[in-house]
Amino acid sequence: MTATATRPAPPTPPARHARRRRFSRQTREMWVLMLPALVPVLLFSVGPLLYGIALAFTDARNTRNHETSFVGLENLGDLLTAEDFWSSFRIGMIWAVSVTGLQFLAALGLALLLNQDLRFRGVARVLAVVPWAMPPVVIGLMWKLVYHPDAGILNSVLGTHVNWLADFSLALPAIIVVGVWTGMPQTTVVLLAGLQNVPRELYEAVEVDGAGRWRKFWNITLPQLKPVIVAITSLDFVWNINQFGLVYVLTQGGPGGQTRLPMLFAYEEAFRYRFAGYASMLGLAMAVVVLAALGLYLWRQMREAK
Amino acid sequence: MRMKSALAAAAIVALAAGCGSGGGDKGGSAAGKPGEPVKLNFLSLAWQKESVAANKQIVDEWNKANPTIQVTYVQGSWDNVxxxxxxxxxxxxxxxxxxxxxxxxxxxxxxxxxxxxxxxLPAELKSDIPQKSWDTVTFDDGKGKQGVYGVPFLQESQVIIANKKLLDGAGVRIPTPDNPWTWDEFSAAAKKMTKGDAFGVAWPMKSPVNKSLNLALNFGGTFFQTVDGKTTVKVGPEEKEVLQRIHDQLYKDKSADPAALGQGTADPLPAFYAGKFALLPAGVYLRQQVAEQAPKGFEWVTLPPLKGTTTDQGAVSQTLSVAQDSKHPDEALKFISYFLNPTNQAKLAKGDWLLPTSVKAAADPSMTTKENGWDVATASAKNLVVAPFLKVNGFDEWKSKVATPALQEYFANKISIDDVAKKLVDDGNKVLERYQR
Known part of the structure; x- marks a missing residue:
């Protein structure tokens, strides 16, 4: 199609007419071919999404005898003045930023290590990917046992008697550790792939100049990895702020709402207290916040890259 | 063009088939063509081994006796029901x-x-269960009309499970259902039993709300008031009484084991068997774990509920209800009436170690034996009154968002009794308002 567009076209009317017909026929075929793929997307993804957005502007409740009516931005107003929401939002931000940050640092370390010429490198690489193979619910149950106040291995190793997941100040750090552990494999694998794409010649060139390990890392590895880092941290951030299953299994948002991430909050509003409209507005607001944060971050990275 | 319409037609057919099979699921179980048995699904939340066995046994008996109404047992869980x-x-x-x-x-x-x-409701079932139990399932239908939305069958009261050796050693009066301990006597006894590294009592307060609210009725504390159809939270001297007394045991008398505070109800049991404390206020069902898990030679007794100005306790009941959208409500109710007849209620109560609502079942010899404290437990049913919070719309949100954290902080001695009262009322009323628009 690009070829058609750039070709210097003779401006005779009948030819243009013919080309337009061919073009529209192409379009038609494209649509027909895309239809099987498009239907499920429209039906199961775009449809519910639009429905959710529409719900956000109503006072819908999950009840049988409630007449839903349009309320405009009332839900948004309620949301912005609710202390619960802001504390949940704050917890969500602490969670997403610290998990993403720590995940990145730990994964970078691991990836650098696995990129070395170690013995048993193959085995080590496989082991590093193991958490990836586990569903979040299984990870949650496993860590619940680790943190168990009486039978957990953490307390028996440390010789303490702490109820990690029920303590007001320890619960959030405790689940952040689990979050970091869970997300490390993806990040490690992507960074490792990035590391292996750094051209050898660059290292050889600076070695000639007599650069040490640190300089090599700082001046070659990091700038070369930058596009990969930007991509994986933004994906991790989105993934983390929308985390639900793991925390639902570990703490259900407790104790006293100390680990109530925004998605848990929305779930509670919709399925426990049955305010479907309010919960939809919450989901919508979070989507907007994530998109805005991400857009800003990516835009700045792009500008720097230029 | 022909290809396009053919594809579109295929897509529509596929979609219709998809929707058809999705909807068919529901229709299949309820369609009930003539000659085919009516099928009912029964969601049960029984979880203790004996109780699941009792539930399944009753369902099997019903299915054998009623070939035209077949019930399928579906296992659910209290955690996410x-x-x-x-x-x-x-x-x-x-x-x-x-x-x-x-x-x-x-x-x-x-x-x-x-x-x-x-x-x-069949007359037989209705008369077998006292009115005060029916009150626990009588609610507004959302349009101002009162209705009965379930059949209550198991009730829980709060008793005290005591280490017999430590109790006898302290030389305190042993309370009976006719002459129970007052809260003052209870505090004094707990103080006497606090010796060496042993404490008098343990208050597991991981989920403090229902326990505090049910016990608060001892001093007439209701926590909610309804004026002109508008419900608000109320925390006055009556409500503060029990909270303050528990707090005193923890921080003034120091007769309550601080290690148990953050634990769930059953968590302090190992320490209880080890003699680390003497008295454990708990629901009657906890007797089962004590009876089954306690080490050999460990002697324990069940003490009757405490007396404040009254011995009243808030009661909630386990219930069986019928879904509004059920296609066979009459058959469902027939099954419920059978499931909850006096014989079966006694079986279920024994399986769950709770109190039956049925008057006839409560008179069953197995419910009044001295063994495992059944006599004391069954006698405590007379103290149960409808918990005032049952009728409060939005109670669940008040409980998890406001009351649980506030009471946890209070019992951890992080905020004062006036702070907790203020939180429960101010934040609480904000929550309740959402439900009264």
Missing amino acids: NDQLVTQFAGGTAPDVIHNDSPALSGFASDGYLLDLSDK
Whole structure:
């Protein structure tokens, strides 16, 4: 199609007419071919999404005898003045930023290590990917046992008697550790792939100049990895702020709402207290916040890259 | 063009087939062609081994005796039953017969998801269960009409499970159901039993709300008041009494074991067997774990509920309800009446170590034996009155968002009694307002 567009076209009317017909026929075929793929997307993804957005502007409740009516931005107003929401939002931000940050640092370390010429490198690489193979619910149950106040291995190793997941100040750090552990494999694998794409010649060139390990890392590895880092941290951030299953299994948002991430909050509003409209507005607001944060971050990275 | 329309037609056919099979699921179980047995789904939340066995046994007996009404036992869990029901109700796939507890019914009733049973109850079932138990399942239907939205069958009262050796050693008066301890006597006894590294009492307060609210009725504390149809939270001297007394045991008398504070109800049991404390206030059902797990030679007794100005305790009951959208409500009710006849109630109560609502079942010899404290437990049923919070719309949100954290902080001695009162009232009223628009 690009070829058609750039070709210097003779401006005779009948030819243009013919080309337009061919073009529209192409379009038609494209649509027909895309239809099987498009239907499920429209039906199961775009449809519910639009429905959710529409719900956000109503006072819908999950009840049988409630007449839903349009309320405009009332839900948004309620949301912005609710202390619960802001504390949940704050917890969500602490969670997403610290998990993403720590995940990145730990994964970078691991990836650098696995990129070395170690013995048993193959085995080590496989082991590093193991958490990836586990569903979040299984990870949650496993860590619940680790943190168990009486039978957990953490307390028996440390010789303490702490109820990690029920303590007001320890619960959030405790689940952040689990979050970091869970997300490390993806990040490690992507960074490792990035590391292996750094051209050898660059290292050889600076070695000639007599650069040490640190300089090599700082001046070659990091700038070369930058596009990969930007991509994986933004994906991790989105993934983390929308985390639900793991925390639902570990703490259900407790104790006293100390680990109530925004998605848990929305779930509670919709399925426990049955305010479907309010919960939809919450989901919508979070989507907007994530998109805005991400857009800003990516835009700045792009500008720097230029 | 022909290709396009052919594809579109294929897509529509596929879609229709997809929707058809999705909807067919629901229709299949309820269609009931003539000659085919009616099929009912029964969601049960029984979880203790004996109790699951009792439930399944009763269902099997029913299925054998009633070939035309076949009941399928569906296992649910208390942990997520309400989330599950909200989605099932909204999707129209709820089970016909639903096991739940009375606090949850209030919301589902006013949302219109449950069937009002008041005109349908058979006389035999109705007269076997006292009116005060029926009161725990009588709710507003969301349009101002009162209805009965379940059949109450198991009730829980708060008793005290005591280490017999430490109790006898302290030389205190042993309370009886006719002459129970007052809260003052209880505090004095707990102080006497605090010796060396042993404490008098343990208050596991991981989930403090229901326990505090039910006990608060001892001094007439209701926590909610309704004026002109508007419900608000109230924390006055009556409400503060029990909270303050528990707090005193923890921080003034130092007769309560601080290690138990953050634990769930059953968590302090190992320490109880080890003699680290003497008295454990708990629901009657906890006797089962003590009876089954206590080391050999460990002697324990069940003490009757405490007396404040009254011995009243807030009662909630486990219930069986029928879904509004059930296609066979009459058959469902027939099954419930059989399931909850006096013989079966005694069986279920024994399986769960709770108190039956049926008067006849409570008179069963197995419910009044001295063994494992059944006599004291069954006698405590007379103290049960309808918990005032049962009728409060939005109680669940008040409990998890406001009351649980506030009371946890209070019992951890992080805030004062006036702070907790202020939180419960101010933040609480904000929550309740959402439900009264």
